[in-house]
Amino acid sequence: MASVSQPRLPVINMENLTPGTESWDMTSHKVRRTLEEYGCFVAVYGGFSQEAKKQVFDAIKTLFDLPLETKIKNTSDKPFHGYVAPFPTRPLFEGTGIEYPTNYDNVQSFANLMWPSGNENFSKTMHSYANLVSQLENMVRKMVFESYGVEKYYESHNESVTCLLKVMKYRPAKADESNLATAIHTDKPFLTILNQNQVDGLEVQIKEDDDEWVTVEFLPSSFVVMATDTFMVNLL
Template identity: 35%
Template sequence: MDSHEEQCLPILDFSRDKLVRGTSHWITTRDNVRRAMEEQGWFVAEFNGVSCDLRDKLLAGMKEMYDLPDQIKIKNENHKASHGYMSMVVDDYRIHESLGIDFATELQACKDFCKLLWPQGNDPFCQTTHMYATAMAELDQTVMRMLFESYGMDEKKHSASHSESTRYLLRMLSYRRQQNGEANTGFVSHTDKSFMSILHQNHVGGLQLKTMTGQWVGFNPSPTRFVVLSGMGLTAWSNDRIKACYHKVVMSADEIRYSLGFFSFHKGTIRTPEELVDDQHPLRYSPFEHDGLLRFYESYLNSLKKSSEDLLQIYCGVNP
């Protein structure tokens, strides 16, 4: 990564021992979170909530998981878009695979996932995925507390409501370059349909993020760095103050890139808080069911064979 790219990366310190409410570090980080989200829809969190040992165990478990026969992995079914098993094959060569654990912060969901893939169960992997999801939920909820505070909202009230109404999806992904040695550009630029997303990975690069000036910045992997992205849910909630982040994966390395995506979804209806509607910011979106947006996205994609940059506006936008 060159110096220009380094300057484009907003890296914020989310060390547990430093993030004490009311301190200067909390206030500065809180304000920088809002600024980064409003200006480009993402930032990088330096977070020590996942130990190197936990990360290594999870990556090792993922490799074991991907070595399972296809007929086992496809059992990871889910009717929600991009929640279950997915793969991409080019010229009989698999360049992408992913599996997902819905409600990953619930231990039983992790147990059910492992029981599905390993009939005898896999308690170590179950514990690892659950511990990881719990740490990611902590980071997600800290970011939301900062946004509530920054927008002058009742933080305690909104944090409790947000926590109760959020479900989390943990997706485990693998990427490789194309068989002919060319860089894999099959993973097109997109925005997430989640409320918010947190990305983490092994040492193999490939993730690119779009800046506010329209430039693509390569992310330099680190065990303690997590990319926090805004999704369409956060765009609607913030009344267009925060735009969903465009990102993509371009694989040029010979090694497999293992990545973890942690996605938050609202269990019910997403509404723009009244505190975020005023004369300068008239209401942009009608209340909508988050899972309904996923269903609409899937039907839209299937009917037109392509996604739309205006998907959220088409689904629930308020006409001026």
């Protein structure tokens, strides 16, 4: 019997693109069509070397290795922006957020909260990573606006955009536990950009009326770009 290939997310190369060029315009239309059809895609985006990736995930590990009484100091009035600890119905997951991480002072303030004597390595690493991801996010949003012919609204929309760097940890499930770390959900911001540390634990539902889930395979120097609820409401 012939094996059936598993569906994969579309891959789009987002490297070396300049607004106004033919390659930019072709990629813009591909991004829009892919988000309309699949809701997400794998973006190949340079600048995130294996060495840089290791630095980022080493910094995140250092953060989650802190005592619980330290991690809970990161609070927020916004749901899931502060520290979220594991709890009985979701024991595998914990996460924490850094608001406006493209501003170095904000990342440093977060680091000073976690490490009273400061942690310059953590601050520089996460700030650099946040800016890299923000550049990709801005590129995708600009492409989407241009592709829909509403580029005149891009700048005003850009001024209203806020950024949250959410880092998450999933521990392995025990023998009597489900390996489902978080419940099925959609995201609220305009776009979500994800990266992971060699786990391949992300699954996405491509079609709302289809019960088929696709396990996402991250390529080297790649991110997953996902259209969210706000994207669907505003542009589709």
